[in-house]
Amino acid sequence: MASVTLKDVRKSYGDVSVIHDVDLTINDGEFVVFVGPSGCGKSTLLRMIAGLEDITGGDIGIGDVRVNEVAPSKRGVAMVFQTYALYPHMTVYNNMAFGLKQAKLPAGEIDSRVRAAAEVLHITEYLSRTPKALSGGQRQRVAIGRAIVREPEVFLFDEPLSNLDAALRVNTRLEIARLHQRLGTTMIYVTHDQVEAMTLADKIVVLRDGRIEQVGSPIELYDNPRNTFVAQFIGSPKMNFLDHSDLSSANAKALKIDPKAGIFGIRPEHLKPTTAAKALISAPLELVENLGEYALVHMVTESGREMIAKMDKPPKAAAGDMIHLTADAGSIHCFDADTGLRI
Amino acid sequence: MSAIGQRTKFSTVFLPILAWLVALVFFFPIFWMVLTSFKTDADAVKPEFLFMFTPTLENYTNMTENYDYWRFAVNSVITTVFATAFTLFVGVPSAYAMAFNPGRHTKDILMWMLSTKMLPAAAVLYPMTFLTKNFLNLFDTHFLIILVLSLINLPIVIWMLFTYFKEIPKEIIEAGKMDGVSVWGEIKDIVLPLAWGGLASTALLCFIFCWNEAYWTVRLTTTDAATLSKLIEGNRAPEGLFFGRLSAVSTAAVGPIVVLGWFCQKQLVRGLTFGAVK
Numbered sequence: 001m002a003s004v005t006l007k008d009v010r011k012s013y014g015d016v017s018v019i020h021d022v023d024l025t026i027n028d029g030e031f032v033v034f035v036g037p038s039g040c041g042k043s044t045l046l047r048m049i050a051g052l053e054d055i056t057g058g059d060i061g062i063g064d065v066r067v068n069e070v071a072p073s074k075r076g077v078a079m080v081f082q083t084y085a086l087y088p089h090m091t092v093y094n095n096m097a098f099g100l101k102q103a104k105l106p107a108g109e110i111d112s113r114v115r116a117a118a119e120v121l122h123i124t125e126y127l128s129r130t131p132k133a134l135s136g137g138q139r140q141r142v143a144i145g146r147a148i149v150r151e152p153e154v155f156l157f158d159e160p161l162s163n164l165d166a167a168l169r170v171n172t173r174l175e176i177a178r179l180h181q182r183l184g185t186t187m188i189y190v191t192h193d194q195v196e197a198m199t200l201a202d203k204i205v206v207l208r209d210g211r212i213e214q215v216g217s218p219i220e221l222y223d224n225p226r227n228t229f230v231a232q233f234i235g236s237p238k239m240n241f242l243d244h245s246d247l248s249s250a251n252a253k254a255l256k257i258d259p260k261a262g263i264f265g266i267r268p269e270h271l272k273p274t275t276a277a278k279a280l281i282s283a284p285l286e287l288v289e290n291l292g293e294y295a296l297v298h299m300v301t302e303s304g305r306e307m308i309a310k311m312d313k314p315p316k317a318a319a320g321d322m323i324h325l326t327a328d329a330g331s332i333h334c335f336d337a338d339t340g341l342r343i
Numbered sequence: 344m345s346a347i348g349q350r351t352k353f354s355t356v357f358l359p360i361l362a363w364l365v366a367l368v369f370f371f372p373i374f375w376m377v378l379t380s381f382k383t384d385a386d387a388v389k390p391e392f393l394f395m396f397t398p399t400l401e402n403y404t405n406m407t408e409n410y411d412y413w414r415f416a417v418n419s420v421i422t423t424v425f426a427t428a429f430t431l432f433v434g435v436p437s438a439y440a441m442a443f444n445p446g447r448h449t450k451d452i453l454m455w456m457l458s459t460k461m462l463p464a465a466a467v468l469y470p471m472t473f474l475t476k477n478f479l480n481l482f483d484t485h486f487l488i489i490l491v492l493s494l495i496n497l498p499i500v501i502w503m504l505f506t507y508f509k510e511i512p513k514e515i516i517e518a519g520k521m522d523g524v525s526v527w528g529e530i531k532d533i534v535l536p537l538a539w540g541g542l543a544s545t546a547l548l549c550f551i552f553c554w555n556e557a558y559w560t561v562r563l564t565t566t567d568a569a570t571l572s573k574l575i576e577g578n579r580a581p582e583g584l585f586f587g588r589l590s591a592v593s594t595a596a597v598g599p600i601v602v603l604g605w606f607c608q609k610q611l612v613r614g615l616t617f618g619a620v621k
Contacts, residue, residue, distance in 0.1 A: 073523025099522030
């Protein structure tokens with residue numbers, strides 16, 4: 001097991017800079033998730049830690065060793081690829097044993113490691129098959145198995161669930177969480193899915209355009225997003241952003257909302273129905289998505305912003321009827337209109 | 344409905360007939376050549392004996408006894424096998440480097456290699472003959488023919504291998520890197536097993552091109568390294584008097600490659616279409 005440190009890490013292709021001075025410490029045994037929209041540099045950063053991408057500047061350390069020039073296989077890391085990247089011409093057994101054979105481990109040791117990993121991942125019966133004869137989920141387990149047998153100090157996952165269907169994704173997500181619990185190894189996981197980030201991570205790193213926007217535990221990011229980008233990226237449905245003109249001034253004053261703020265963020269689940277007199281926001285109903293367990297109520301505010309409220313029951317109102325909502329003062333996030341930073 | 348009916352008739356009746364006609368047009372010269380090889384030189388020029396004649400093996404016995412067929416055939420085998428092997432030996436690492444570690448100028452290099460195929464061979468005939476004869480002392484040697492056959496086929500071989508290697512997902516190569524495989528191990532254990540079909544097609548095409556090559560093998564040899572192309576060339580008479588003999592020599596020269604091509608049709612089509620046929 002090992003910690004991972006990134007110090008002023010940069011990456012550019014010619015004149016185009018894709019990673020800008022990233023500083024990050026990943027503690028020993030931590031499960032860290034890199035999350036961000038596509039093109040934010042999260043996969044590039046992971047590949048730089050793996051050694052598959054050169055770094056333009058800065059230092060990467062794994063444990064106490066600076067690994068900038070160390071070959072991928074010598075860094076003590078194992079990677080699980082989005083596309084599984086199994087060797088199609090080898091059996092499952094040989095796929096898992098290949099790296100150990102390269103490291104010239106004794107045959108007995110290779111065999112016991114492969115069988116132990118196969119047992120854990122329930123793929124023992126497929127050991128003699130080729131990847132072609134496996135389903136997507138089974139292939140992904142083989143890919144994870146290939147990483148496990150190497151007994152790495154750090155596991156790297158590059159969007160490992162993206163190619164699986166929804167049901168399998170939930171299962172495999174759980175398996176990865178269990179694996180982390182059992183092995184206690186440092187894991188770095190890249191995803192664009194904030195649900196995966198929230199459920200798996202000890203620490204989330206939100207990236208945008210090659211820069212870290214915020215680092216923190218899932219709940220810290222949910223409760224105290226540093227800016228509007230993080231606020232909107234974490235949480236589903238997205239946080240609502242409202243203007244001054246959308247709020248009833250008298251009730252806003254009563255809730256002691258910061259008058260300097262230009263943007264007000266309220267999560268859909270924190271909006272509560274109320275009477276017209278007590279309403280912080282009133283907006284005409286656009287449509288209702290009833291999911292049984294809860295309902296998503298869509299509205300468009302006076303300033304033209306789209307807004308969603310998550311309610312236990314759908315409101316008894318028709319499209320165009322006014323919906324009156326309020327929220328606790330503590331659940332209203334205030335941001336600067338120009339910088340988007342939290343106030 | 345009627346349109347579909349017409350199309351069906353077109354594709355079931357007319358198209359096969361057309362295909363047979365085209366095939367016959369292409370096949371006829373070979374058929375004629377094989378037929379003629381069993382005629383005497385005198386019969387060969389008489390139109391009335393096109394199909395009706397007394398077959399004879401005279402041309403074939405004559406060819407092996409008086410024209411040293413086997414020496415030419417052995418030379419053809421040696422130069423073709425070694426040239427194919429050498430071309431792949433150089434082509435595989437080159438294509439690997441360009442497919443998996445492309446540089447900024449990889450595309451330009453590939454285009455440049457292909458452009459060498461556009462150079463008219465006749466333009467370098469004189470320097471080649473002069474240099475190999477007077478300076479390098481390589482004229483009419485197996486080494487020279489192997490080298491020349493390798494060099495003229497290298498661009499197309501690298502292009503083909505490059506295309507096949509490109510089909511291998513990058514992640515599999517990266518997984519190999521994570522597993523700590525060496526460059527040679529990567530080629531041997533990952534790239535070649537995955538591109539095996541492509542490699543076989545490429546080798547086969549290269550073999551055929553080397554075997555069929557005539558321009559250089561005829562001009563850069565006299566006796567020692569002379570291939571079957573040279574034997575055919577040597578039996579060509581401008582007056583066209585020895586059609587029987589010439590046909591026998593030609594049949595014996597193309598025979599091996601036609602048989603090889605027949606058995607490897609599928610691989611060949613895949614090779615010629617750069618893997619587009621699955």
